[in-house]
Amino acid sequence: MTLEILDIAARPDLKPAWRALFDGYSTFYKRQLTDPVADAVWAWLTDRLHEVEGRLALVDGTPVGLAHFRRQPRTGFGEDMGYLDDLFVSPDARSGGVGRALIEHVREVGRGRGWRTIRWTTADDNYRARTLYDQLAAKTSWNLYELTVGDTP
Structure with missing residues (x-):
């Protein structure tokens, strides 16, 4: 098995x-990924000037996982950190080290950029992923709040 992590911007x-992977991610979180949303995110990922970046994990040349991440200011420390927005591995490729490889890749990107911290959130009932996350990172005691600002599509 050959595992490779590619920068999405380099492989349009x-x-x-x-x-297909982003559809799987959206379905997992019980959201429907519309064409306009997918097109907007794709445009971000392929625009080297946009803050959101993406990586694809390929096993023997076949894309099986994705990671979307970005820089985030950490105001309490006066520094930047990373934020892992989305992580998904296709069900048939799970337990093969793909999720770990994607997270470790983002860690290396962050290390190269001087980030001391990378954060992400996941659903409380995402037990399989949380098993991996608990091996790689410390679960915080923070609660996540979401304020609706206006009508959204």
């Missing part, structure tokens, strides 16, 4: 495979 030809 992989959009259909990325879309």
Whole structure:
């Protein structure tokens, strides 16, 4: 098995495979990924000037996982940190080290950029992923709040 992590911006030809993975991620979280949302995120990921970046994990040349991440200011420390927005591994590729490899890749990107911290959230009932996350990171005691600002599509 050959595992490779690719920068999405360097491989726009992989959009259909990325879309299938992002659809899987959205379905897992009980959201429907619309074409306008997918197109907006894809535009971000392929624009080197946009803050959101993406990586695809390929096993033997087949895309099986994705990670979307970005820089986030950490105001209490006067520094930048990383935020892992989305992480998904196709069900048939789970338990093969793909999720760990994607997180470790983001860690290396962060290390190169001087980030001391990378954060992410997951659903409380995402037990399988949390098993991996508990091996790699410390669960915080923070609660997540979401304020609706206006009508959204």
